Amino acid sequence: MKNTELEADVLIIGGGTAGCYAAYTLGQNNKDLKVIIVEKANIKRSGCLAAGVNAINAYITKGRTAQQYVDYCKKDADGIVREDLLLSMSNRLNSVTKVMEDLGLVILKDSNGEYVSRGNRNIKINGENIKPILADAVRQQPNVQILNHVNITDLIYRDGAVYGAVGFSTTCEEFFSFKCANVLIATGGAAGLYRPNNPGFSRHKMWYPPFNTGAGYAMGILAGAEMTTFEMRFIALRCKDTIAPTGTIAQGVGAKQTNSRGEVYESKYGITTSNRLYGTVTENREGRGPCYLDTTHISSEQEEELYKAYLNMAPSQTLKWLESGTGPKGKPVEIEGTEPYIVGGHTASGFWVDNDRRTTIKGLYAAGDVAGGAPQKYVTGALAEGEIAAEAIAQDIDSKRRLETKKDVTENIDLFIRQTVTDKFREYESYLKNKDNVEDFVATITIDQMETAMQKVMDEYAGGISRNYQYNETELGLAREHIERLQRILPQLRAVDMNDLLRIYEIRERLIVCLNVIAHLKARKETRWHSFAENTDYPDKSSKWLKYVNSRRLPDGEIEIIERNLVEHIKGTDGHYTDPSILARYRA
Amino acid sequence: MSIFIDRNKCVGCGKCADVCPGNLLKITDHKAVIRHPEDCWGCTSCLKECKVEAVKFFLGADIGGRGSTLTYTYGDDNRTVTWKVISPDKVERVIVIDTQESNKY
Numbered sequence: 300m301k302n303t304e305l306e307a308d309v310l311i312i313g314g315g316t317a318g319c320y321a322a323y324t325l326g327q328n329n330k331d332l333k334v335i336i337v338e339k340a341n342i343k344r345s346g347c348l349a350a351g352v353n354a355i356n357a358y359i360t361k362g363r364t365a366q367q368y369v370d371y372c373k374k375d376a377d378g379i380v381r382e383d384l385l386l387s388m389s390n391r392l393n394s395v396t397k398v399m400e401d402l403g404l405v406i407l408k409d410s411n412g413e414y415v416s417r418g419n420r421n422i423k424i425n426g427e428n429i430k431p432i433l434a435d436a437v438r439q440q441p442n443v444q445i446l447n448h449v450n451i452t453d454l455i456y457r458d459g460a461v462y463g464a465v466g467f468s469t470t471c472e473e474f475f476s477f478k479c480a481n482v483l484i485a486t487g488g489a490a491g492l493y494r495p496n497n498p499g500f501s502r503h504k505m506w507y508p509p510f511n512t513g514a515g516y517a518m519g520i521l522a523g524a525e526m527t528t529f530e531m532r533f534i535a536l537r538c539k540d541t542i543a544p545t546g547t548i549a550q551g552v553g554a555k556q557t558n559s560r561g562e563v564y565e566s567k568y569g570i571t572t573s574n575r576l577y578g579t580v581t582e583n584r585e586g587r588g589p590c591y592l593d594t595t596h597i598s599s600e601q602e603e604e605l606y607k608a609y610l611n612m613a614p615s616q617t618l619k620w621l622e623s624g625t626g627p628k629g630k631p632v633e634i635e636g637t638e639p640y641i642v643g644g645h646t647a648s649g650f651w652v653d654n655d656r657r658t659t660i661k662g663l664y665a666a667g668d669v670a671g672g673a674p675q676k677y678v679t680g681a682l683a684e685g686e687i688a689a690e691a692i693a694q695d696i697d698s699k700r701r702l703e704t705k706k707d708v709t710e711n712i713d714l715f716i717r718q719t720v721t722d723k724f725r726e727y728e729s730y731l732k733n734k735d736n737v738e739d740f741v742a743t744i745t746i747d748q749m750e751t752a753m754q755k756v757m758d759e760y761a762g763g764i765s766r767n768y769q770y771n772e773t774e775l776g777l778a779r780e781h782i783e784r785l786q787r788i789l790p791q792l793r794a795v796d797m798n799d800l801l802r803i804y805e806i807r808e809r810l811i812v813c814l815n816v817i818a819h820l821k822a823r824k825e826t827r828w829h830s831f832a833e834n835t836d837y838p839d840k841s842s843k844w845l846k847y848v849n850s851r852r853l854p855d856g857e858i859e860i861i862e863r864n865l866v867e868h869i870k871g872t873d874g875h876y877t878d879p880s881i882l883a884r885y886r887a
Numbered sequence: 888m889s890i891f892i893d894r895n896k897c898v899g900c901g902k903c904a905d906v907c908p909g910n911l912l913k914i915t916d917h918k919a920v921i922r923h924p925e926d927c928w929g930c931t932s933c934l935k936e937c938k939v940e941a942v943k944f945f946l947g948a949d950i951g952g953r954g955s956t957l958t959y960t961y962g963d964d965n966r967t968v969t970w971k972v973i974s975p976d977k978v979e980r981v982i983v984i985d986t987q988e989s990n991k992y
């Protein structure tokens with residue numbers, strides 16, 4: 300096995316929306332810094348943006364303010380947000396959009412040259428090629444080295460500080476280690492924890508990328524980083540079967556949510572993101588399903604435009620319409636809730652960060668769906684956070700240099716890094732040890748079995764689709780027991796090639812995330828958001844829980860729950876929030 | 888839902904394998920192969936990468952598929968792209984998209 304060792308000033312893990320934008324920012328502003336961006340696939344089409352997106356969902360449209368966007372997010376999440384993070388993000392939504400337009404993104408404009416909005420917060424684009432545009436911009440930065448097809452599994456950390464990361468190639472027999480004291484995690488959220496909508500042949504026809512498996516969360520959890528709001532799962536309301544986005548028909552052509560009796564039910568349950576879903580679940584449960592977005596009022600021209608819009612972001616939906624011979628004009632679009640995801644760009648789960656996107660691990664930063672506290676980030680919010688983190692990293696490196704207190708990578712630390720890397724490489728080897736004699740090796744437990752077992756446990760005991768997203772404490776106890784069982788048998792898995800190894804580590808990281816989700820669901824003893832976190836032992840909302848549920852994994856593996864008071868947006872003189880308990884953590 | 892490769896058309900250039908966000912494709916005997924068809928997300932990145940239209944997209948029967956395929960071709964004008972749905976009895980439906988035009992909705 301080939302071993303490759305690399306060093307950089309900044310290491311970016313995950314070349315998606317936030318990671319690429321951070322690399323681009325460091326390329327534009329800090330040409331003296333050596334930056335490496337590591338991506339498990341290829342930055343050209345990896346992550347959420349692969350197929351394209353339908354609109355810019357987070358934009359401060361004409362006449363509106365950043366604070367209004369913050370207020371909207373806060374209301375939608377019933378208070379459990381970090382207003383400071385939302386505001387610093389919202390302040391940049393429009394400037395990053397402008398950069399994307401200058402780089403080549405097509406945005407619809409009216410005759411006065413103004414962007415055309417869709418509702419209060421969206422603007423219309425052709426988002427099919429948004430990722431190739433961003434990737435091209437990164438490729439043009441001479442100080443940025445791109446490593447495609449390298450999967451990172453672990454951080455190198457000690458005593459609450461990061462020193463690098465370890466991973467392997469997904470295509471050839473090569474292990475990688477990176478020595479770097481400034482690491483940005485931008486690996487996106489986690490899909491595939493729960494049994495999906497289409498568990499058979501189309502098991503990966505899900506909304507969130509099935510390849511975003513929560514690696515960043517898992518790495519942070521293992522390193523003892525503080526995490527926030529994992530109990531606020533994101534469950535999307537999507538077109539049935541294809542799990543294609545619904546915004547284009549709901550906001551785009553004004554389709555209302557109706558049940559099988561033709562009644563418009565959306566207003567009955569409230570219009571927050573979670574209530575729209577809960578309404579659909581309830582209508583189905585009470586026998587008034589299936590539910591639809593009623594599109595039958597649209598014109599033939601509108602129907603043609605919808606075919607195109609979906610080809611630009613979710614081609615399977617257009618194929619489904621055309622193949623069946625009936626489009627959205629002829630028949631309303633059936634909708635359903637997805638399996639729960641953990642995704643900090645839609646809800647608030649992720650790393651607990653300061654306003655500069657520093658995590659509680661020294662030298663470790665987080666941006667995009669992996670960072671918590673700021674829901675409804677979407678594409679532009681992820682770009683904004685990538686930029687904020689990049690600026691903070693550059694600034695922190697600069698002040699370290701000025702003070703000449705570079706994190707002392709002493710011989711001692713060097714030795715420790717080498718030891719961690721050797722141990723990790725040995726672990727990779729252990730999964731690969733039977734690759735040349737697979738016929739002789741009888742494995743009772745396979746990678747596929749592990750994946751379905753995990754998803755079944757989460758579905759049945761931690762509030763998946765089959766349980767209408769509900770759970771109770773006894774069930775959560777069982778969920779934990781079974782996920783821990785799966786963790787114990789994980790080392791029995793064998794890989795015949797690097798791709799199998801990738802699939803094994805994807806399960807490993809999802810199991811780690813599952814345990815954290817279970818601990819958080821258990822900790823919040825109320826039901827603040829229907830469906831997203833619906834605890835049948837505590838079916839009501841309680842003002843006592845108007846606070847964050849945070850967590851930290853202790854070295855013995857136990858998950859410590861930390862309750863924190865809400866951080867209001869109170870700016871200190873340095874532009875940071877002034878909640879003393881949090882300040883203390885960062886300034887220590 | 889997944890993709891399949893037309894082995895008669897594939898020239899084994901490897902571009903589809905390089906771009907797939909799930910690392911699902913590989914080149915074996917100079918042809919692209921999908922490792923696990925059920926692991927495909929349906930993003931169509933591989934279709935867009937293939938210059939010889941060897942990659943075809945379809946919906947699994949479990950999500951309403953009826954055996955049609957979807958393909959993608961770049962126009963000669965560097966601006967338009969063509970999506971083509973071909974039914975099992977070879978009926979074609981073509982949609983041309985101007986890449987410089989925004990979605991209307």
Ligand SMILES: Cc1cc2nc3c(=O)[nH]c(=O)nc-3n(C[C@H](O)[C@H](O)[C@H](O)COP(=O)(O)OP(=O)(O)OC[C@H]3O[C@@H](n4cnc5c(N)ncnc54)[C@H](O)[C@@H]3O)c2cc1C
Pocket residue numbers: 312313314315316317318337338339340345346347348351352353354355356357449450451452485486487488506507508510511512514515544644645666667668669676677678679681908
């Ligand atoms: C299908 C879909 C449609 C959407 N549509 C819209 C829309 O129309 N408008 C809108 O505003 N927002 C939309 N969003 C939301 C938006 O795209 C995301 O919130 C945003 O792109 C997230 O950015 P990110 O950088 O956090 O994650 P990503 O862009 O997904 O990046 C994560 C990257 O990390 C890589 N990675 C993961 N693990 C590892 C590892 N272990 N080692 C190395 N690399 C790793 C992944 O391959 C990926 O490239 C959509 C999201 C999805 C999924």
Ligand code: SF4
Pocket residue numbers: 892896897898899900901902903904918919936937938939940941942
């Ligand atoms: S891009 Fe097309 S021609 Fe090239 S390997 Fe893939 S299928 Fe074959």
Ligand code: SF4
Pocket residue numbers: 889890906907908909910911912921926927928929930931932933934
């Ligand atoms: S459609 Fe996307 S996920 Fe499926 S094989 Fe092609 S590139 Fe990979």
